[in-house]
Amino acid sequence: MDFAQLIQTVALYALPVLFAITLHEAAHGYAARYFGDKTAWMMGRVTLNPMAHIDPMGTIVMPLLLYFATSGTFLFGYAKPVPVRFGNLRNPKRDMVWVALAGPGANLAQALVWGAAFYVLKMVGVEEIFFTGMCRAGFEFNIALCVFNLLPLPPLDGGRILVGLLPLRQALAFSKIERWGFFIVIALIYMRILDTLWMRPLIALTTWVLQMLLSPLALLAS
Numbered sequence: 001m002d003f004a005q006l007i008q009t010v011a012l013y014a015l016p017v018l019f020a021i022t023l024h025e026a027a028h029g030y031a032a033r034y035f036g037d038k039t040a041w042m043m044g045r046v047t048l049n050p051m052a053h054i055d056p057m058g059t060i061v062m063p064l065l066l067y068f069a070t071s072g073t074f075l076f077g078y079a080k081p082v083p084v085r086f087g088n089l090r091n092p093k094r095d096m097v098w099v100a101l102a103g104p105g106a107n108l109a110q111a112l113v114w115g116a117a118f119y120v121l122k123m124v125g126v127e128e129i130f131f132t133g134m135c136r137a138g139f140e141f142n143i144a145l146c147v148f149n150l151l152p153l154p155p156l157d158g159g160r161i162l163v164g165l166l167p168l169r170q171a172l173a174f175s176k177i178e179r180w181g182f183f184i185v186i187a188l189i190y191m192r193i194l195d196t197l198w199m200r201p202l203i204a205l206t207t208w209v210l211q212m213l214l215s216p217l218a219l220l221a222s
Contacts, residue, residue, distance in 0.1 A: 012130070016138030020110060020145050021059060021079035022050040024103040029082040031102035035095040037088035045082045053079040081155075093164055093171070100160035107146035111210055114138030119217035143210070147202040151194070153185065154178035 029046035032039070040046050045053070054060075059079055089095035118135035126132070150158040155178045163171045177184070188194035211218070 012133045012137045013141065016114065016134060016141050017059070018050050018054075019138070020107055020142050022048060022053045023106045023110060024145065024149070025053045025079045025082045027102040027106035028084060028099055031099045032082070032084045032089070035099060036090040037085050037099075039085045039088065040082045043083060045080075053082075055080045093168070097161050097164035100157040100164070103157050104146040104149050107142040107149075108206075108210075111139050111142035111146070111206075112213065114142065115210060115214045116217055119214065119221040122221040123217075139210075143203055143206050144199070147199055147206060150202070151185070151198060154181050156181065156185070 026046060026048055029040035033041045033046055084096075084099055086092045086096045086099075089099070114135045114137075118132055118139065121127075121131055121135065149156050150161075152158040152162045154160065154163065154175055159174075159178070159181065163175050165171075166174060185194070188198075
């Protein structure tokens with residue numbers, strides 16, 4: 001990969017990635033505040049200011065390393081997690097589900113916005129590859145971030161959701177996996193189980209659903 005291609009890729013993905021992770025974490029904070037926990041609000045983390053959410057490793061280093069390691073076929077990143085004290089929620093077991101869903105939900109909404117922007121640009125005659133490429137990058141990255149976070153394994157959002165849905169006894173037992181969650185995810189990535197059995201099928205399904213929702217715009221732009 002030459003230097004010019006790298007700069008072009010970074011330029012295309014920088015804004016979509018920054019928005020994706022910032023709004024993902026901010027959505028958790030807004031939802032937590034709505035349901036009674038003001039921890040993130042008092043710490044200044046319920047904000048759309050990306051500087052409050054950027055994690056040097058997860059937001060900058062990891063996406064670049066993954067891009068190089070996979071020759072541009074896989075890109076992922078994360079921000080500093082928004083602190084949530086689930087015991088402060090009005091109904092902790094129920095509300096933690098909504099707080100966890102808020103992040104992936106924000107990514108789905110952003111994917112729709114980037115997808116709509118792509119077709120709107122085509123409708124108004126903008127064919128500049130940089131702008132259409134950025135829209136594609138935003139669409140694809142937000143879907144990938146949503147799907148990854150819905151993996152039912154603590155401390156990912158999917159794990160929080162599952163803990164909230166399980167009966168109390170099973171939920172408490174399952175939540176103990178959280179201390180090993182990071183290592184399990186790394187193992188699943190290394191063995192390509194995460195990519196083959198979770199990411200690819202669900203990304204394909206989510207992409208199809210969103211494309212169906214965007215099909216009226218696609219017809220207008222054709």
